[in-house]
Amino acid sequence: MKTSIYCNYTELTQAVAARIAEVVRAKPDAVLGLATGSTPIGVYDELIRLHHEENLDFSRVSAFNLDEYFPTEGEAQQSYYRFMREKLFDHINIEPRNCFIPSGEPRSMGEIERDCAAYEAEIAARGGLDLQLLGIGRTGHIGFNEPGSAADSRTRLVVLDHLTRADAASDFFGIENVPIRAITMGIATILEAREIVLMASSSAKAAIVAEALEGKITSKVPASFVRQHPNIQVFLDDSAAENLTQRAQPWRVPDADFRVPMLRNRTLMSVALERGKTLEEISRHDLAASGAAPLALTDSELSLVKSEVSRDLMSRIDDDSHLPTGKTVLCLSPHPDDDVICCGATLLKLSARGNRVFVAFGVNGANAVRDKDVLAMLRARHPRLISYIEEHSEPGKSFEQVFDDLRTAIFEREPGQPDVPLLRELKRLVREGEASDACRKMGAKPLFWNLPFYNENREIGEDDVQIALDTLCETQPDLVLLTGEFNDPHGTHEKCGRAFERAAHIYVGKENGKAFEKWNYRGAWDEWPLWQGDVFSVFDKEMMEKKIGLILDHISQLDPLFPGGNDPREFFERARDRNRDTARQLQKLGLLPPSRSFAPLYAEVFRRQS
Known part of the structure; x- marks a missing residue:
């Protein structure tokens, strides 16, 4: 098994496409197995x-898709038949x-079984798959082979895991509209x-990637079966690879170069937190x-290194060393509440320092x-809507009359159909x-892009x-705050980020x-690892209470429609807990002073982008 890790999604997808292109050029009548979902779009x-x-040239290529929701009409907005065409x-x-794409059209079990057998026969008739492209779901599924799928399983009708359906909820306008089964x-x-x-x-895939590639080969993680294949290549971006041993504990690599500041800092921080000690207390025995x-x-060498690392990390905590004054700051918030959830406190600070935000x-x-x-x-006659x-x-x-028409449209709308x-x-x-409302309280000016890709899907x-x-x-910004997480369930963060990067290159x-x-x-x-x-x-x-207030201004997102994953917490609870955990880690390292439970400290984390 060969594993290749790339800096970002763009480099990852270019590398995968290059490999597929090599296969097609070497064999013009290649038979490809293709995947769906957000991962292979690039x-x-x-x-x-x-x-x-x-x-x-694809004129002689054959393509077989992995799966399709059932029941799903071929032209339905969420069908993989339509996805692959578009x-x-x-x-x-x-x-x-x-x-070739498995049909999701409603039909009897007998017809489904015959169609599945015919699908297998068609693959064989064309000489078998030359290359199969796979993604991996957070349950460890490949295709829609959920945990428990047997190694000798063939094309068939399956029941989808709840987490798989939750991840697809935004595409179907609610989990209640996501089909329970698939082929x-x-x-x-x-x-x-x-x-x-x-x-x-x-990073949403990091845990399951590590389990699939380094854990036991088991039906509990269907993706682990690919390790038995004699010709398997794994392509990951940095975030998806972060739980692999070579990334999670890079100091264990034989040729680890501790002269690299990031590796040295990471090693000392990780060892200190693992051993329950401050940076100053770490000994050679701990290492x-x-x-x-x-x-x-x-x-003496260890003492010198600890001092250097401590000074470096302390400099990263000093607001005066990093937060500008009297400058122009632009924050790109993919969704209307990402700004306050992720960096609301810092935006308040930046505004207070006299920056145009x-x-x-x-x-x-x-x-x-x-x-x-x-x-x-509408019943409450909200002024903006009225x-x-x-x-x-x-x-x-x-x-x-308008209200009645709107209510009728809602109640008569077919499940999964757009508004x-x-x-x-x-x-x-x-x-x-x-x-x-939140921007007004922060002293920031809102700019609503309404990027067309979102409405036009x-x-x-x-x-x-x-x-x-x-x-x-x-705006002519001096500092831009950008999302660094691309595992939102809709893929919106990643698309907004790419649109901005292309614009920045031109600008x-x-x-x-x-x-x-x-x-x-x-x-x-x-959250970013420390x-x-x-x-x-x-x-x-006090600042955290202000930040929570900004998040709660987004009242429509309390009990969110698409909470994402298995995290039951409200967004303000996630932000509070993550910011508190970051500060606790800094305190454990001896970089922040201890605090009482009634006066806790919090911290938002940023990573500079070159």
């Missing part, structure tokens, strides 16, 4: 580019007769491919017990507003109103990039453009 984008710009097949010269290739079908490419991205004996050969909201977040909340606000209805209603139509335009606009106004385009570019030209090359500093934040779904932090913004209980 691969398909790159394959499309290779087709158009480098003449990669994301790949419609943009390359593959013959439609060579594209999937079996483990044995997958393992018969001549080559397997397994890819994963984001040896943790497998890091080469870090210091003598007591802008918050650009990438998408409107309308998908995460409940129908009943909009109806309740004003919009009065301005956009048909002449002569009363509010009561009618008026309802979607009202949901947008709900989120924008909440974000505006597509990849980012030049129109998305232009909106971001216009903001950069208008700095313009005559009136200028370079700016970039900090990456996390906090909505996970060793990755470049800036620690420490604050007290």
